[in-house]
Amino acid sequence: MKRKHVITSESNVYTLGTIGAHRVVTTKLPSVGRTREAMTAAGNTTTRLLGIFQKVEYVFLVGVGGGVPHYTDYSRHVRLGDVVVSTPAPDLNDKYVYIFCEKAERNEKGGWDYEVKPYKPTNFLLQDIALRLTNTHAPWNMYVNEGLQRLRGVPGRWEAPEDATDRLSVDVGDGVFIEVSHPAPQGGQRRGRVHCAPVAGGRAVAGAGEARAAFAAHARVRAYDCELDAVLDSVVGNRKDCFVSIRGISDYRDGSRGKEWQAHAALAAAAVMKTIIVAMDPPTD
Template sequence: MYRESNVYTLGTIGNHRVVTTKLPSVGRTREAMTAAGNTTTRLLGIFQKVEYVFLVGVGGGVPHYTDYARHVRLGDVVVSSPAPDLPDKYVYIFCEKAEKNAKGGWDYEVKPYKPADFLLQDIALRLSNAKPLWDAFVREGLERLRGVPGRWEAPEGATDRLCVDIGEGAFIEVSHPAPQGDQVDRAGGGLRVHLSPVAGGRAVSGSGEARAAFAAHARALAYDCELDAVLDSVVGNRKDCFVSIRGISDYRDGTRGKDWQPHAALAAAAVMKAIVAAMPPPTD
């Protein structure tokens, strides 16, 4: 007899019924790719009335070493959104291959993803320009998680160390950029949320020149641990609204920042809840 091995949690956020599951594994091995894609396909097959898909978890930030407004720090959240200055309005771009060319630049082989409907991105933008609910949801989450194993509060700021790759496996630590002119210092002032494409792909997500070059090419402010198989399933099941929300736990792809992972995951979940709560009520 076939038995469903995935665990689904059903609940309500605002006016919407939601279903969640945890991906069994992610990465570029055949087993990981198959498992992640199959889990998504199975959920969407069982719950066929799902209209909106949120991919929520941790990721690696793309820091800017001089501009405070463009700088992504640990504990921030990146919501996958199109770059305003690019004609192709993808929200996630997966790099399968990156090679240096004869001119000193890079040639990329990519798979871009964009929703047919940008409702979720539009709501995130509107919330970021108002007094958002996600700060309250972070506080609410901390209360609910009281007593649950793990450090859900943000670690000490001194643990957010920013380093520059100077080649041959060497790094130097530098200071985070400070606000300049009319830029507002958000330190201690609530969750910082950025809207930009999210990128993936082992060819570019590691530290080094390729990582920075591809992030600039794609306008990405975050990398994740390769969710292209999941997005293939989402698009293949004709889900027109989807978004990736990444809480920043390190400066690579979200897999190494163990100290920041719990809080980053909570921050990403708070942003997701705020977006769902702001969605228009269902019509049926």
């Protein structure tokens, strides 16, 4: 992003600039956590930004998340350093892009009952662009390299860690994990891929365990984040019709554990965001 200037309003800092042909404004959400107070603060930050910058048309929620691995099929396997863009599941009638699970309980039949809040934009422009780009040689890797150059000297390890640090484990219950091999790639498949699928949140399902895997299969989820429902409530409440969540995968749980891949995963997510914005038609005003 070509930065123009920074605006400080109360406790929030807004950076204004351009990406491609589009004017953008960014802010950092308060530290998201497992308390509703933290999420209320994040929702209030979003409401304040959208109130100050009322001409915002497209909303990008960009950060890290926990990936949902697949243990046998590499085409459905999400690895550390990959990026998940929130898009509807093609085989489900309800075209949500983000789903928040408030409650997950076992039922009498041995399955699960869920209490959820689904979110879907009125306009799927950003999702359509992402789907189109995943079928092309999109330049997000170029933007990752560009970011690495700009981040020289900035604290943090922005380069991708060694492959050996990407360890995959199976939860066998009672807090016991067994390390297994990643499924083998086929043909030209490689690391650093972009997946288009729903993203989910909610402490009832985001942690490790059977509920997490069951809900991911139920909702076709490929990434979990740290509960952004309050943020999306603000986005929808402010009548922003076009929004997307972009999650760089930093771990295989809920996005809050494991620091080694976080910096690179955040950079990868930002690179995919830039790719989508650059691919958008120029504004007409």
